[in-house]
Amino acid sequence: MSDAARALTERIRERAYALGFDLARVTSADPFPAAEATLKERIAGGLMGGLDWFTAARAEVSCDPRALLPSARSVLALGTFYLADAPRNLTAPGDPHGRVSCYAWGDDYHEVIRQRLDQLAAYVRELAPPGEEKSIVFVDTGRMVDRAVAQRSGLGWYGKNTCILTKGWGSWVFLAELVTSLELLPDAPVGANCGRCEVCLHACPTSAFVAPYVLDNRRCISYLTIELRGSIPIELRPLIGTHIFGCDICQQVCPVNQVAERRLRAAGQLGARGERLEFQPRAAVGSSPALIPLLALDADGFRARFRHSPLKRAKRRGLLRNVCVALGNLGDPAAVPALCRALEEDEESLVRGHAAWALGRIGGVEAHAALGRALEHEDDATVRQEIRYALEMLGER
Ligand code: B12
Numbered sequence: 001m002s003d004a005a006r007a008l009t010e011r012i013r014e015r016a017y018a019l020g021f022d023l024a025r026v027t028s029a030d031p032f033p034a035a036e037a038t039l040k041e042r043i044a045g046g047l048m049g050g051l052d053w054f055t056a057a058r059a060e061v062s063c064d065p066r067a068l069l070p071s072a073r074s075v076l077a078l079g080t081f082y083l084a085d086a087p088r089n090l091t092a093p094g095d096p097h098g099r100v101s102c103y104a105w106g107d108d109y110h111e112v113i114r115q116r117l118d119q120l121a122a123y124v125r126e127l128a129p130p131g132e133e134k135s136i137v138f139v140d141t142g143r144m145v146d147r148a149v150a151q152r153s154g155l156g157w158y159g160k161n162t163c164i165l166t167k168g169w170g171s172w173v174f175l176a177e178l179v180t181s182l183e184l185l186p187d188a189p190v191g192a193n194c195g196r197c198e199v200c201l202h203a204c205p206t207s208a209f210v211a212p213y214v215l216d217n218r219r220c221i222s223y224l225t226i227e228l229r230g231s232i233p234i235e236l237r238p239l240i241g242t243h244i245f246g247c248d249i250c251q252q253v254c255p256v257n258q259v260a261e262r263r264l265r266a267a268g269q270l271g272a273r274g275e276r277l278e279f280q281p282r283a284a285v286g287s288s289p290a291l292i293p294l295l296a297l298d299a300d301g302f303r304a305r306f307r308h309s310p311l312k313r314a315k316r317r318g319l320l321r322n323v324c325v326a327l328g329n330l331g332d333p334a335a336v337p338a339l340c341r342a343l344e345e346d347e348e349s350l351v352r353g354h355a356a357w358a359l360g361r362i363g364g365v366e367a368h369a370a371l372g373r374a375l376e377h378e379d380d381a382t383v384r385q386e387i388r389y390a391l392e393m394l395g396e397r
Pocket residue numbers: 034035036038039042047048051101102103139140141142143144145146147148158161162163164165171172173174175176213214215216217220222223226227245246247248250
C-alpha cells in the first residue's frame with residue numbers, strides 16, 4: 001500500500017469525522033461469501049419471512065460491492081451514534097403511552113445520514129484526479145449488507161442479537177457505506193465477541209432468536225410493528241407490550257451497551273448536553289407518545305406529524321394497528337371510547353380489526369356493546385372474525 005493511499009485514507013477519514021460520523025473504517029471491495037451463504041440459508045429456512053424483497057438474487061448483489069460498482073476497490077464503513085436520553089414510558093392511569101424505539105425518536109436517519117454521505121462523496125471526488133474516481137453511497141435501504149461490511153472493516157463485531165457492537169458506542173450506531181474505486185488502506189476486523197453472554201437471547205419477549213446470531217424475522221417486534229403490512233398474529237399480540245414502533249430490548253439488556261452508556265454519560269456525550277440534536281426526541285413523536293390521540297389521526301394528520309420521522313414507514317394504518325395492540329395490552333378503560341370509535345368508524349379494516357381485539361382484552365359494558373353493534377354492520381370478513389374472537393375473549397371472563 002503506497003504512502004499516497006495511506007494519506008488519502010486519513011484525509012477521507014478525517015472528513016468523515018468532521019461531517020458528524022463517529023466511526024470510519026475501511027475494508028476492500030472483495031465479496032462477502034460467508035454473509036451471502038448465511039443470507040441464502042436464512043431465506044431458504046423462512047427466517048426472513050415477510051420481507052419479500054429480500055431474495056436470494058438480492059443477497060448475491062448485496063454481498064458483492066463490485067456488482068454495485070464494477071470499478072470498486074474499497075468500502076468505507078461508517079457508524080453514527082444515535083442514542084439520546086429520554087423518559088421511556090410515561091404511562092399513567094387514564095393516560096396510556098406507548099414506546100417508540102430510540103432510533104426513531106428524532107429525525108429520520110436515512111435523510112440525515114444521506115446528506116452527510118453526499119457531502120463525503122463530493123469531498124472524495126475532489127481529492128481524486130478528474131474522471132478517475134467513482135463512488136456510491138448506501139444507508140440501510142441500499143443494496144449493501146451493512147453489518148458484514150462493518151464487521152470486516154473492524155468497525156465492530158457481531159453480537160449474538162445480530163447487531164454490530166462497537167467499542168465506544170455499543171450497538172447504538174447506524175451503519176452506512178461509501179463504496180469507491182479509490183484504493184484505500186484497509187483496517188483489520190476486531191477480535192471481540194460476546195463470550196458466554198446470552199442475556200439478549202433470553203430477554204426477547206417473542207423468543208425471536210432461534211439460536212445465537214439467528215433472528216426469526218417473523219417474531220421480531222421490530223418487524224411486526226414496522227415492516228409487517230397486515231394483521232399481527234393473535235398469539236404474538238400480548239407479547240408486544242406497549243411497543244408501537246420497533247423494539248430495543250435486545251440492545252438495552254446488552255452488558256456491552258450498558259458499559260458504553262455509563263462511559264458516555266460520564267464523558268458528557270450522553271445526557272442533556274452531549275446528545276446529537278438531530279436524534280433527540282421530536283416534539284411530534286417523542287419517546288413515549290400518548291396513545292389515545294394517535295387513534296384520532298387522519299391521513300393528513302399522520303403525514304404532517306411524521307413527515308421527517310422514521311415512523312412514516314409504518315404508514316397510518318400500521319401505526320394505528322400497533323396503537324390498538326398496545327392499548328389492549330395496557331388494559332386501561334380510559335381507551336375504550338377511542339377504541340369504540342376506531343372499531344365503528346375507521347376506514348381501514350386493519351385498524352377496525354385490531355381495535356376489536358383491544359376491546360376484547362380491556363372488556364367492560366361499553367366495549368361489549370360496541371363489539372355487538374359492530375358485528376351487525378361490519379362487512380369485512382376479517383374484521384368480523386376479529387370481533388367474534390373479541391366477544392369470545394369477553395365471554396371467557
Ligand atoms: C432486514 C433488516 C431488519 C429486519 C431483520 C431481519 C434479519 N433477520 O436480519 C428487521 C425489520 C426485523 C430489523 C430489525 C432491526 N433493525 Co434492521 N435492518 C435490516 C437490513 C435492511 C438488512 C439486514 C440483513 O441483511 N439481514 C439478514 C441477516 C441474515 O443478517 P444478520 O442477522 O446481520 O446476519 C449476520 C450475522 O448473523 C452473522 N452471523 C451468522 N452466523 C454467525 C455466527 C457467528 C459466530 C458470528 C460471529 C456471526 C454470525 O452473519 C450474518 C451475515 O452477515 C439492515 C440494513 C442493511 N442494508 O444491511 C438493517 C439493520 C441491520 N437494522 C438495524 C437496526 C438498528 C435494527 C433494529 C435495532 C431497529 C429497532 N430498534 O427496532 C432492529 C434490531 C433487530 C435485531 N436484533 O436484529 C441497523 C443495525 C445497526 C447495528 N448496530 O447493527 C441496520 C444495519 C440498519 C442501518 N443501516 O443502520 N432489521
